[in-house]
Amino acid sequence: MNGNWNELIGTGFIIMGVAFDLLGCLGLIRFPDVYNRLQAGTKCVTFGTCGILFGVFLMRGFDGLGIKALLGIPFVLLTSPVGAHALARGAHLFGVKLWEKSTVDHYQEDRS
Amino acid sequence: MxxxxxxxxxxxxxxxxxxxxxxxxxxxxxxxxxxxxxxxxxxxxHHPMKLLSPRRWIFMLIYIPLFLWEMAKANFDVAYRVIVSIFRPKNMPINPGIVRIKTAIQSEMGRTFLANSITLTPGTFTIDIKDDILYIHCINVPATDLETASRQIARRFENVLIKIFD
Incomplete structure (x- = not known):
């Protein structure tokens, strides 16, 4: 009985994770400039991937695979913001413009 | 050590x-x-002695659920904007821009955590840090002056992080 519940909730987490990953990818196509695309890319995809990993952990419990999935969560949480920061900073230093309807750009002001 | x-x-x-x-x-x-x-x-x-203080660990335990909650909210917010953007490509619900905010956290580790937390929460992500100024790209700019922007974007994490890392 217990195992069935874990399986059910784990599947729920995996479905939610896949849904967020899908929305992240749609945002990556839909949003207008590099920075907004990174917003969708980092947030939805990080959360979705964490959901999938946590679902796998719930389904497997404390064995080799489950613990590996659980360890994956802090890795994704620590690395994806750093990657987003590096991409955004690189794009800005390279001169990629913000979307034309953007309101302010203090970074540009302080750099020049 | x-x-x-x-x-x-x-x-x-x-x-x-x-x-x-x-x-x-x-x-x-x-x-x-x-x-x-x-x-x-x-x-x-860099500072191994900080690991021995139980107060820092207690605040870390407070910080983790706070962070997970903010992150979940962030994701529903961004997911909503994505869905609306798909159906209304002419008039997307976004108002992007880069603002600067100021942090009171002194230690480098604390600033790193603050920047990462900001990246993973509602519509904001960190582009660069210079000393105590962070440059944040917002999907929906709350305010352009330093004080208000800092309060709205960073304050909820800063109060806890400053107790953990400083």
């Missing part, structure tokens, strides 16, 4: 990754952890 902490940490991660207790597994893990600790011990952690 720094190296010992690094070695223990590396060995714990190795044990969790492999998840069995064969003697040869333990020996290989010990050797690799030792090498990593000796090579990178100086870079991994």
């Amino acid at each position: 720094k190296r010992i902490i690094t070695i223990i940490f590396a060995f714990a991660v190795w044990m969790m990754l492999t998840w069995n207790t064969h003697p040869e597994n333990l020996i290989i893990g010990g050797i690799v952890a030792l090498i990593i600790g000796l090579l990178f011990g100086n870079n991994f952690i």
Whole structure:
């Protein structure tokens, strides 16, 4: 009985994770400039991937695979913001413009 | 001291990754952890004494659920904007821009955590840090002056992080 519940909730987490990953990818196509695309890319995809990993952990419990999935969560949480920061900073230093309807750009002001 | 902490940490991660207790597994893990600790011990952690204070650990335990809650909210917010953007490409519900905010956190580790937390929460992400100024790209700019923007974007994490890391 217990195992069935874990399986059910784990599947729920995996479905939610896949849904967020899908929305992240749609945002990556839909949003207008590099920075907004990174917003969708980092947030939805990080959360979705964490959901999938946590679902796998719930389904497997404390064995080799489950613990590996659980360890994956802090890795994704620590690395994806750093990657987003590096991409955004690189794009800005390279001169990629913000979307034309953007309101302010203090970074540009302080750099020049 | 720094190296010992690094070695223990590396060995714990190795044990969790492999998840069995064969003697040869333990020996290989010990050797690799030792090498990593000796090579990178100086870079991994700078103030080992901070690890011993229980107050910092308690605030860390407060911080983790706070962070997870904010992150879940962030994701529903961004997901909503994505869905609306798909159906209304002419008039997307976004108002992007880069604002600067100021932080009161002194330690480098604390600033790193603040920047990462901001990246993972509602419609904001960190582009660069120069000393105590962070440059944040917002999907929906709350305010352009330093004070209001800092309060709205960073304050909820800063109060806890400053107790953990400073």
